[in-house]
Amino acid sequence: xxxxxxxxxxxxxxxxxxxxxxxxxxxxxxxxxxxxxxxxxxxxxxxxxxxxxxxxxxxxxxxxxxxxxxxxxxxxxxxxxxxxxxxxxxxxxxxxxxxxxxxxxxxxxxxxxxxxxxxxxxxxxxxxxxxxxxxxxxxxxxxxxxxxxxxxxxxxxxxxxxxxxxxxxxxxxxxxxxxxxxxxxxxxxxx
Amino acid sequence: xxxxxxxxxxxxxxxxxxxxxxxxxxxxxxxxxxxxxxxxxxxxxxxxxxxxxxxxxxxxxxxxxxxxxxxxxxxxxxxxxxxxxxxxxxxxxxxxxxxxxxxxxxxxxxxxxxxxxxxxxxxxxxxxxxxxxxxxxxxxxxxxxxxxxxxxxxxxxxxxxxxxxxxxxxxxxxxxxxxxxxxxxxxxxxx
Amino acid sequence: xxxxxxxxxxxxxxxxxxxxxxxxxxxxxxxxxxxxxxxxxxxxxxxxxxxxxxxxxxxxxxxxxxxxxxxxxxxxxxxxxxxxxxxxxxxxxxxxxxxxxxxxxxxxxxxxxxxxxxxxxxxxxxxxxxxxxxxxxxxxxxxxxxxxxxxxxxxxxxxxxxxxxxxxxxxxxxxxxxxxxxxxxxxxxxx
Amino acid sequence: xxxxxxxxxxxxxxxxxxxxxxxxxxxxxxxxxxxxxxxxxxxxxxxxxxxxxxxxxxxxxxxxxxxxxxxxxxxxxxxxxxxxxxxxxxxxxxxxxxxxxxxxxxxxxxxxxxxxxxxxxxxxxxxxxxxxxxxxxxxxxxxxxxxxxxxxxxxxxxxxxxxxxxxxxxxxxxxxxxxxxxxxxxxxxxx
Numbered sequence: 001x002x003x004x005x006x007x008x009x010x011x012x013x014x015x016x017x018x019x020x021x022x023x024x025x026x027x028x029x030x031x032x033x034x035x036x037x038x039x040x041x042x043x044x045x046x047x048x049x050x051x052x053x054x055x056x057x058x059x060x061x062x063x064x065x066x067x068x069x070x071x072x073x074x075x076x077x078x079x080x081x082x083x084x085x086x087x088x089x090x091x092x093x094x095x096x097x098x099x100x101x102x103x104x105x106x107x108x109x110x111x112x113x114x115x116x117x118x119x120x121x122x123x124x125x126x127x128x129x130x131x132x133x134x135x136x137x138x139x140x141x142x143x144x145x146x147x148x149x150x151x152x153x154x155x156x157x158x159x160x161x162x163x164x165x166x167x168x169x170x171x172x173x174x175x176x177x178x179x180x181x182x183x184x185x186x187x188x189x190x191x
Numbered sequence: 192x193x194x195x196x197x198x199x200x201x202x203x204x205x206x207x208x209x210x211x212x213x214x215x216x217x218x219x220x221x222x223x224x225x226x227x228x229x230x231x232x233x234x235x236x237x238x239x240x241x242x243x244x245x246x247x248x249x250x251x252x253x254x255x256x257x258x259x260x261x262x263x264x265x266x267x268x269x270x271x272x273x274x275x276x277x278x279x280x281x282x283x284x285x286x287x288x289x290x291x292x293x294x295x296x297x298x299x300x301x302x303x304x305x306x307x308x309x310x311x312x313x314x315x316x317x318x319x320x321x322x323x324x325x326x327x328x329x330x331x332x333x334x335x336x337x338x339x340x341x342x343x344x345x346x347x348x349x350x351x352x353x354x355x356x357x358x359x360x361x362x363x364x365x366x367x368x369x370x371x372x373x374x375x376x377x378x379x380x381x382x
Numbered sequence: 383x384x385x386x387x388x389x390x391x392x393x394x395x396x397x398x399x400x401x402x403x404x405x406x407x408x409x410x411x412x413x414x415x416x417x418x419x420x421x422x423x424x425x426x427x428x429x430x431x432x433x434x435x436x437x438x439x440x441x442x443x444x445x446x447x448x449x450x451x452x453x454x455x456x457x458x459x460x461x462x463x464x465x466x467x468x469x470x471x472x473x474x475x476x477x478x479x480x481x482x483x484x485x486x487x488x489x490x491x492x493x494x495x496x497x498x499x500x501x502x503x504x505x506x507x508x509x510x511x512x513x514x515x516x517x518x519x520x521x522x523x524x525x526x527x528x529x530x531x532x533x534x535x536x537x538x539x540x541x542x543x544x545x546x547x548x549x550x551x552x553x554x555x556x557x558x559x560x561x562x563x564x565x566x567x568x569x570x571x572x573x
Numbered sequence: 574x575x576x577x578x579x580x581x582x583x584x585x586x587x588x589x590x591x592x593x594x595x596x597x598x599x600x601x602x603x604x605x606x607x608x609x610x611x612x613x614x615x616x617x618x619x620x621x622x623x624x625x626x627x628x629x630x631x632x633x634x635x636x637x638x639x640x641x642x643x644x645x646x647x648x649x650x651x652x653x654x655x656x657x658x659x660x661x662x663x664x665x666x667x668x669x670x671x672x673x674x675x676x677x678x679x680x681x682x683x684x685x686x687x688x689x690x691x692x693x694x695x696x697x698x699x700x701x702x703x704x705x706x707x708x709x710x711x712x713x714x715x716x717x718x719x720x721x722x723x724x725x726x727x728x729x730x731x732x733x734x735x736x737x738x739x740x741x742x743x744x745x746x747x748x749x750x751x752x753x754x755x756x757x758x759x760x761x762x763x764x
Contacts, residue, residue, distance in 0.1 A: 012206030015585030
């Protein structure tokens with residue numbers, strides 16, 4: 001089964017998710033500097049979520065590029081990932097509207113955690129379909145970065161009830177860690 | 192006529208439909224556990240509708256993969272299916288806002304019923320275009336699963352006026368039945 | 383220059399336009415039959431606009447299929463068409479909210495008129511790029527259907543100030559005339 | 574690494590951005606000529622933003638067409654451009670709601686400025702990946718038009734605090750300058 005429609009559909013959903021968040025950015029009531037300053041918090045949250053979804057698109061791009069074919073299990077694992085990613089605008093908005101209070105910050109982390117797990121499941125489904133000696137398996141290796149992200153998100157969900165700002169620091173840290181594209185796969189691809 | 196643009200356009204519409212539903216999920220007013228608990232009903236409804244639309248995308252993917260070419264009748268049958276699918280977010284929202292009361296639950300079922308009929312019509316148009324000895328005809332067979340879904344949705348629309356929860360149980364059952372990808376087609380495709 | 387990205391971008395915009403209209407369909411306040419009945423007008427308007435945009439996608443599909451290459455003028459003529467199509471949800475909503483009163487019904491017709499003219503301009507740009515002996519020129523012929531639509535929309539805009547229902551009857555008539563795919567082009571394509 | 578998914582994802586995001594702006598065009602409260610006249614300002618703003626985003630899509634199309642391959646840096650530079658473009662509907666709405674007052678007009682220009690810089694960065698990343706003797710480098714030349722746009726936007730941001738109408742005149746001028754597709758690249762492409 002060809003992977004092109006899976007890529008096209010994922011591109012569509014991720015493109016919508018990433019741009020839907022713009023709709024959340026309501027213009028402030030007035031037109032002066034105070035109005036703009038009030039927006040700063042929400043804007044930085046928007047940047048974080050944009051980077052988060054952008055990272056997933058980037059890694060998804062790399063992973064599917066290394067894949068050669070897909071099967072039914074991969075289609076469903078992919079839809080499962082898209083489900084969690086589509087909740088990012090909701091979680092972003094709830095956290096923004098409640099000024100980074102405890103529970104919304106934890107829920108934001110839970111959506112990130114579920115996305116990271118869904119990505120790992122998709123990766124497993126693809127690697128299993130291609131065999132243990134495949135280029136993809138070699139490129140992924142023991143996936144330290146993926147496991148580390150899951151652990152960090154797990155910690156962030158708990159820390160949100162201690163101090164939401166600790167969680168947000170973790171979200172930013174994980175995003176920075178991923179902003180470098182996954183060279184493990186790229187470096188093993190033919191040019 | 193090539194099928195690639197029909198696939199691309201369908202992917203676009205289905206991707207938008209599936210993510211538009213996120214916009215329906217309004218963040219609760221407060222930021223505490225009560226607010227989150229109130230969301231539980233609506234959230235599970237969102238999961239059901241996501242699965243419903245995801246199943247259609249998956250089956251559409253399989254069916255079009257088996258198709259080799261399209262004609263004008265197929266284009267229109269496809270637009271007709273997309274029309275009903277695009278009503279899913281509306282029906283989901285109406286049912287959610289009215290706490291699963293009788294009529295909205297029946298209307299939700301009617302949209303699912305119309306989508307299932309539209310899918311069957313599209314399948315018929317494709318099979319007719321490829322001939323009775325085509326791979327697709329063999330793969331579809333007598334389409335017991337499709338006919339069963341139509342019967343179940345028909346029953347669910349009526350049952351909504353007896354007890355909406357019976358209808359919802361039927362919606363979930365049909366979704367579970369389809370969550371396994373259509374092996375009839377997949378098993379007959381060359382690898 | 384290849385036509386594939388022009389097709390992909392057009393598919394994206396048209397898919398969004400056609401599904402954005404769903405967002406206009408606000409669920410009624412209550413959950414009973416009266417609430418549903420109130421929706422009937424708006425729903426039939428949604429069906430009309432869906433058919434209108436669907437017809438454009440279909441004809442666009444046929445026309446671009448017959449085209450072999452694109453140039454800068456075609457890119458801009460295409461963007462111009464997409465601009466007018468993207469105003470359809472706005473015009474639909476305004477007409478629906480004002481219960482088919484005179485001016486909104488005329489504006490709805492003006493958007494349809496501008497779309498039809500933009501389509502004719504795009505067709506001219508493509509035909510000019512392919513030469514007077516091209517397959518596309520032969521298929522289009524003297525474009526009686528396109529010119530007839532423009533005349534009908536022009537009449538409908540004026541008639542809206544006499545009786546909006548006359549205009550709506552014309553909108554429906556033109557849509558029915560186009561619901562048959564453009565056999566002029568299809569019949570001349572190799573199979 | 575192939576450029577097709579980068580093109581598809583960019584097409585998706587730009588298509589959504591350009592059509593999201595329609596959602597900003599709220600139908601006026603009444604259905605008479607006064608209501609329509611009130612809309613005129615907002616409508617012309619919508620035309621400007623549509624042209625602005627359309628120009629980016631057009632130039633992006635030309636530039637990627639000339640590119641032969643992409644790498645990680647290009648993926649990120651592209652996401653960075655899409656980030657700024659996705660803020661256009663927000664800036665358009667804020668400026669429209671505040672009737673072209675000083676700060677919102679400057680912010681609108683800042684979004685345009687950031688988009689122009691992001692485009693220049695993307696261009697640099699692509700040219701660097703293809704080498705100084707590449708077709709793309711020759712086509713871009715010293716990029717007078719790109720640098721001129723950045724200077725004009727910079728001036729417009731400052732001028733907004735003198736007179737917003739001067740800034741808007743500059744926005745329109747830059748748009749007109751770009752409405753001719755980039756012949757530098759087109760003229761050097763094989764036909």
